[in-house]
Amino acid sequence: MTKAKAEELYARLAHVRPDPKTELDYTNPYTLLVAVVLSAQATDKGVNRATGPLFQIADTPAKMLKLGEEGVADHIKTIGLWRNKAKNVVALSQNLIDQHNGEVPRERDALEALPGVGRKTANVVLMEIFGEGTIAVDTHVFRVANRTGLASGTTPAEVEDQLMRITPPKYLHGAHHWLILHGRYTCLARKPECPRCVIADLCVFQPKTRAIAPTKASAPSGAKSKKR
Structure with a gap:
């Protein structure tokens, strides 16, 4: 992925989650x-x-x-x-x-x-805690980075090294949170939810999943059923 596309990717993730935080509870x-x-x-x-x-x-x-x-x-x-x-x-x-x-x-x-x-x-x-620009690579970050083309690698260290090089400085502090939360709630391991992904057009993953067509049971209540 080019640096221009990487910046656009982070800009979109930041728009969805402007104040990303860890989901772990802590007091100090x-x-x-x-x-x-x-x-x-x-x-x-x-x-x-x-x-x-x-x-x-x-x-x-x-x-x-x-x-x-x-x-x-x-x-x-x-x-x-x-x-x-x-x-x-x-x-x-x-x-x-x-x-x-x-x-x-x-x-x-x-x-x-x-x-x-x-x-x-x-x-x-x-x-x-200390506000340093680091990117922790867990399973979610590893998957999202490789799947999207943002950073490729066979080990967390390789992915971290590439992410540190391609991530714009202004997005560095939130990068870990944006990637991990995107992987946790949208870019799922077994079936990524591509139809509602804000970076789907930037992502190199193929084949992308498609939206599921509504069944009769899930059709809007106001929809008319065909006569047999």
């Missing part, structure tokens, strides 16, 4: 970090259901440590990989206290050194 940098760690291979809604009660009693590293691994596990059992995630949440909380005075670090290397934190999680924190 620490709870966002924990929420993103828990969101791996899980839905944001599922994470929010678990973290609502959890963050009411443990919204700091010290409180999370006091709750302990078993206590954390009891709150997140509805989330995939909950045992390992509980261990990581407690370990990263200890690391934050020992090495960062209980604060979430702004440095990428320090973030990625935390248990359970990879590049995607670090990118989300750097963007959402």
Whole structure:
């Protein structure tokens, strides 16, 4: 995709969602970090259901440590990989206290050194909390970028590198949210909803899905039926 088309793509997504935000619930940098760690291979809604009660009693590293691994596990059992995630949440909380005075670090290397934190999680924190122009590539962003032709790659790192090069600076901060939300609600994995997609004419995906013709049952109430 050319830079001109990429700019038009982002302009349209921004028009639909002028103020894109993460759908993960959080109250401070620490709870966002924990929420993103828990969101791996899980839905944001599922994470929010678990973290609502959890963050009411443990919204700091010290409180999370006091709750302990078993206590954390009891709150997140509805989330995939909950045992390992509980261990990581407690370990990263200890690391934050020992090495960062209980604060979430702004440095990428320090973030990625935390248990359970990879590049995607670090990118989300750097963007959402510290306002840096980063693009976290999850499954939705990876799919939308490749499918539309905005950025192609066989790995998240390749896609991220291309997205960083082609995304106009003025759209960089919201790019992750626009792409992930577009993938979550329009450019679906199994059957993208092309007929209602605002960037369908810019997208290289073929064959595009078509609108489903209304059946008799779904025809407008005022429509006249043919006599037999």
